[in-house]
Amino acid sequence: MSDSDKPIHLLLEELPTTSMTTRLLHLLDYVVPGQWQNITNFEQMVKQVTGEEDQSLIQQVGERAIMLYNDPNNGYQKAVWIYQMLDDTGGMAGLAALADKLSSSFNFSKFLDDVTPKADSVQAVDAVVKLVGELCAFCYSNGMPGDSVGDFAAAFANAEKEDAMRVAAFLAFDCVLPLGPDFLEKLTSGIASLTDDTLSGNGRFSKIVSYLPSVDLFGAKELIVNNFNATKDVLARFAAQHGIDQGSVFGRVQGILGNADQKLDYVAAGIDLVSNHFEHTGIQSVARRVISRAYGEI
């Protein structure tokens, strides 16, 4: 059984209770206070979503949620695959992730010796690709809620719990930390300079494209530009309202690294390789979504 074929309760219960990813996410609690708990038990997630205690009701809701997820036509599986791909860096990162899962004392500072920071332009394209992935996963998992673009933007802007943490982690670790306070301008110029060649050379993006209905690489730039324009104001507001700035994020990351000598761009590149923040919170989001739907349908 490959990872993507697993039922949602197993995906959730196989998430680490402590890892480099969870340590990085916990340090963002100041950005979205109390929104994220690291729930890695399916029954606990059912109880949290429903507030119910009756075991037969919990069983009924949980089983229906698992069955809803199992049907590929419902889109939830595709959302999880996309979240997994967004964190999939292969090679080096594969080893790091494995080390991360096996040991809570993973030596991040030593790991950084082998890391090469990315140029701003490359980082900007990477961040935009992740944003597109997030929006696609959102649509697979939630559909297109409401009747207008305004309803859709409201749904996205209303991110809570794991969704809020994922947006915070994306802004902190993929945008603000590596690119600085003018990250939106850098993303905008990154998009302007995109060519089909750059996109087809981006491993993450070419994988995601294969999951999009009727989109090929030729239509990809348009998709990116539209997605980015629809959400950049939401992102800017989120970063400003929640006080995500380069200094505060870097200071906190150094706190868990225990080494103040590391350079910012190395730390940002290292986080990109070892952190599975999309996959980790994405699986939790999708679990919450199917449970909520099951509770509404039973």
Add this chain to the structure above:
Amino acid sequence: MPNFQMVRRVVRSGLLALLLAVSACSKEPSRWDQAATATLPAPAAPKVEGAKLNSFFLADGTDGYSRVFTQEKPGFVEAKLKKDGQEVATLTISDASSDEAVKAKYASAADKVESQPLVTVGKNQSAVLVNNKFQLKVSSQSLDAEARKALLAKFDINGLAKL
């Protein structure tokens, strides 16, 4: 660095083998095993398009609540009801036409909203079955059954009954 590459490969395959061995030995039976490979039976008729259900929800701004749509799938729409940014309730409409098990619980309903049967589910849910077809629910960890019933009455139940 060829040496590093080799060490990496060896370490990785060794660790993977270890992980596989550990996971193969430690698979305990779970309460979810039965559902793990199952899907819901296909409905007798296609479920109504989710977008057609949106207009029957209670209106945004009702009693000072904001209403945000959060999920829309064939035969299912969900919205959150919020006050001052805090979630107060989850509202759902689902197409239950071919789900007999879901509809069975209304057979013993003692209460009604707009002449449609009303039941409570667990301790946090109130539900109405409209025209033996659509299920409306208000779920809340803070509102009691009376408050949930009052919210259900603000859905366009008569409109939904004609769909």
